[in-house]
Amino acid sequence: MILNGFDSFTNDVSLFSYDEEYNNNALKEQYLNWLNDVDVVQTIVSPELMQKKDMDYIEKSFHRFMQEKTKGFFIKYFSSPANGIFVGTVKIDKINDVNKSGEFGIMIGEKEFWGRNIGEKACRILIKYAFDELKLNRIWGGTDENNIAMQRIFTKCGFQIEGRIRQVIFNNGKYSDNIQFSLLKSDLEQ
Numbered sequence: 001m002i003l004n005g006f007d008s009f010t011n012d013v014s015l016f017s018y019d020e021e022y023n024n025n026a027l028k029e030q031y032l033n034w035l036n037d038v039d040v041v042q043t044i045v046s047p048e049l050m051q052k053k054d055m056d057y058i059e060k061s062f063h064r065f066m067q068e069k070t071k072g073f074f075i076k077y078f079s080s081p082a083n084g085i086f087v088g089t090v091k092i093d094k095i096n097d098v099n100k101s102g103e104f105g106i107m108i109g110e111k112e113f114w115g116r117n118i119g120e121k122a123c124r125i126l127i128k129y130a131f132d133e134l135k136l137n138r139i140w141g142g143t144d145e146n147n148i149a150m151q152r153i154f155t156k157c158g159f160q161i162e163g164r165i166r167q168v169i170f171n172n173g174k175y176s177d178n179i180q181f182s183l184l185k186s187d188l189e190q
Helices: 025-035 038-044 055-064 118-132 148-156
Strands: 002-004 013-017 071-080 083-096 101-108 138-144 160-171 174-184
Touching (some): 013 083, 013 118, 025 083, 118 148, 138 160
Antiparallel strands (some): 013 071, 071 083
16 A cells, blocks of 8 residues: 655655565664664664564564554655655554554664654645545554654644653663653644
């Protein structure tokens, strides 16, 4: 499945499902490089991601993001209509069909593309997919209080702060808070 930008702001970003890219070995190598780059994964604050990963980890990741309750996508950025490069991943995880909710997550793996609003654009495309196609009512996610870029993405895409889990993260020798965000379908209708 491929999700394309739907307006002039998002038309240079497309999302390609893990299923669609399963046989793309070059992308798997690129993905492995992102996940082994401390600068990339440090802001996600996951002890598992801070460990050295191998191709077996990538295969397991692909299978995880191809499950029914998880919709994972690679973000492709087009600097020109004919020239695209994969720059990261985005997902709706922990999809709950009863409560109509799912967890949002994103990672821009190509550092030279940080700060170009690609994360916000991918977020907007995934929000539209989550509400229109998956028929979710609520998307939620969290981020370390020090991850200002992720907080900006949440805010620019209309998410509201739900709360703060105090000193739940231990990273780089100190504790920090996790800020929880959510977006309701009705938030976009206002």
